[in-house]
Amino acid sequence: xxxxxxxxxxxxxxxxxxxxxxxxxxxxxxxTRRTNMWTHFYGQYGDxxxxxNLDRCIDVMMQYKRLVKLDPDEARLRREFRSGAxxxxxxxxxxxxxxxxxxxxxxxxxxxxxxxRYAEPILDGYPGARILHxxxxxxxxxxxxxxxxxxxxxxxxxGTAEWLSSAHxxxxxxxRFPDQYMVVRYEALATHPERTIREICEFIGEPYAAEMxxxxxxxxxRDQGSNSSYGAREAGVISTDSIGxxxxxxxARQIAFIHAVADDEMRALGYEVFPVALSHTERVLFGVRDxxxxxxxxxxxxxxxxxxxxxxxxxxxxxxxxxxxxA
Numbered sequence: 001x002x003x004x005x006x007x008x009x010x011x012x013x014x015x016x017x018x019x020x021x022x023x024x025x026x027x028x029x030x031x032t033r034r035t036n037m038w039t040h041f042y043g044q045y046g047d048x049x050x051x052x053n054l055d056r057c058i059d060v061m062m063q064y065k066r067l068v069k070l071d072p073d074e075a076r077l078r079r080e081f082r083s084g085a086x087x088x089x090x091x092x093x094x095x096x097x098x099x100x101x102x103x104x105x106x107x108x109x110x111x112x113x114x115x116x117r118y119a120e121p122i123l124d125g126y127p128g129a130r131i132l133h134x135x136x137x138x139x140x141x142x143x144x145x146x147x148x149x150x151x152x153x154x155x156x157x158x159g160t161a162e163w164l165s166s167a168h169x170x171x172x173x174x175x176r177f178p179d180q181y182m183v184v185r186y187e188a189l190a191t192h193p194e195r196t197i198r199e200i201c202e203f204i205g206e207p208y209a210a211e212m213x214x215x216x217x218x219x220x221x222r223d224q225g226s227n228s229s230y231g232a233r234e235a236g237v238i239s240t241d242s243i244g245x246x247x248x249x250x251x252a253r254q255i256a257f258i259h260a261v262a263d264d265e266m267r268a269l270g271y272e273v274f275p276v277a278l279s280h281t282e283r284v285l286f287g288v289r290d291x292x293x294x295x296x297x298x299x300x301x302x303x304x305x306x307x308x309x310x311x312x313x314x315x316x317x318x319x320x321x322x323x324x325x326x327a
Contacts, residue, residue, distance in 0.1 A: 004128025005096065006031075006109030006204050009116040011166050013144040014136040015186035018238065020111035021218035022197055026209050030100035031109045031217070034066050037092045038118040040315045049086035054078075061095070063320045070099050089125025107206075116169040117309075123180055130204045131177075133170050136186035137271050138163040138258055139246035146249055156254045157297025160262055165305065167265040185270065190240050213238075252276050253286045257294050 006029060010016045017033070024031035045057040061067050062074055072095055080094050093108075100108040115122070116133050123129055136144075142159045145152050152159055170183045182203045189196045193213060201208045215222040215236055223235045233239050246255065256276040259266075263273050278286060 002128030003107055003205055004126040004130065005093065006107070007115050007122060007129065007131045008109070008111035008134065009119075009131055010113065010134035011136075011141065011162060012113055013141045013148065014134045014166075015184075015189055016111055016113065016134045017218075017221055018186075018189065019132060019134055019184065019200075021215040021221045022193075022212045023109055023111075023200075024217035025212045025215050026201075026206060026217070027211070028105055028206055028209075029107050029109050030096075030103050030105040031111060032070065032096060032099055033111045034113070035070075035096075035110055036066065036112045037061075037095075037110075038122065039112065039114055039313050040064070041092070042088045042118060042121065044312050044314055047086070048081075048088065048091060054081070054086070057091070059323075060315060060320070063323060064315050065319050065321055067095070068321060070095070071102075072098055087125060089121065093126070114166075116166060116173060119169070119173045119177065119181065123177055129180060131173070131181045132200060132204075133166075133173065133181065133183045134186055134189075135167065135170055135183055135269055137243075137246070138167075138262055138266065139250060139255060140186075140242065140244065142254070142258070143246035143249035144242065154297045154301055155294060156250075156257050157294030158301040160258050160294075161298040161301035161305075164262055164265055165302075167262075167269060171265075171268060183269075187243055190238055190243060193238050252278055253282060253290045256286055257290060260291070261295070261298065 006023060008016050008019050008023065008031075020031055020033055023029050024033075041057060041061065046053045048054045048057060058074065058078065062072065076098065077091075077094055081091055084090055096108040096110060100106070115131065119131055122131065138160060141163060142152065142156060145159065154161075173181045174183050182200070184196065184200065197212055198208045256278060259273050259276060266273050
């Protein structure tokens with residue numbers, strides 16, 4: 001098996017950082033986190049064989065806060081890129097390889113949200129790549145986001161639309177690329193970490209390494225309590241007490257909405273859908289107010305998402321720093 005890069009895909013609050021920490025602790029793997037290069041740079045600057053386009057692309061990359069943290073060698077990046085095919089996949093790989101070389105590991109990987117949207121060009125660009133797509137119960141994911149941020153833009157309608165999009169890609173990408181695409185349920189990883197990590201290592205073609213469970217390769221994540229939004233945790237402990245926590249956080253009407261629109265995808269991924277008890281007043285409110293409002297929010301999210309798929313998702317200005325500051 002050709003060993004290409006490893007990508008961790010999925011939504012926020014789905015366990016992507018936990019999987020990142022475990023992989024970053026493998027002695028053969030150099031992981032980067034939240035570079036979002038495929039989201040913010042892929043195809044955004046036209047043909048990179050044109051030096052003007054390449055200059056514009058690299059100039060923004062060198063100002064992008066999350067790449068600045070990697071301390072890239074711009075001169076080396078330009079020199080090496082000009083010696084081969086002028087593709088975005090190759091440009092991203094050269095930058096990632098610098099990080100891998102710096103920490104002395106033979107294989108690189110990246111954890112960025114929504115990477116599942118780019119499965120086809122990623123697997124075309126890196127024939128030996130493996131994509132690990134994290135999925136989590138949509139109720140727990142939405143509850144976790146509310147616990148973390150208190151207010152969720154677009155409410156449960158937008159949150160469910162985002163989950164449905166990712167769930168659809170999880171199933172379709174796995175069907176299209178069965179040897180290179182693995183869906184990992186957060187619940188399995190948190191409940192049976194060693195068993196699940198062994199399965200992941202077999203999939204990516206690396207030997208299981210017990211030190212992965214210590215998460216030494218992601219000390220900040222490990223020391224902050226690892227994988228839960230619900231208060232402090234002992235460093236390095238993989239907690240399961242966030243599983244099923246949604247019933248303590250979400251209202252019955254929020255849960256009912258998720259069930260109403262996500263039933264099929266939830267069942268396809270092994271998540272139980274059960275009847276929600278609503279009083280007569282709650283049923284009226286759900287039918288008259290909640291359902292139409294949240295459906296409108298769901299459609300609004302999908303419309304916005306469709307537009308951005310066509311127009312691109314450039315780096316937001318607030319994530320850029322001046323070139324002199326980056327240096």
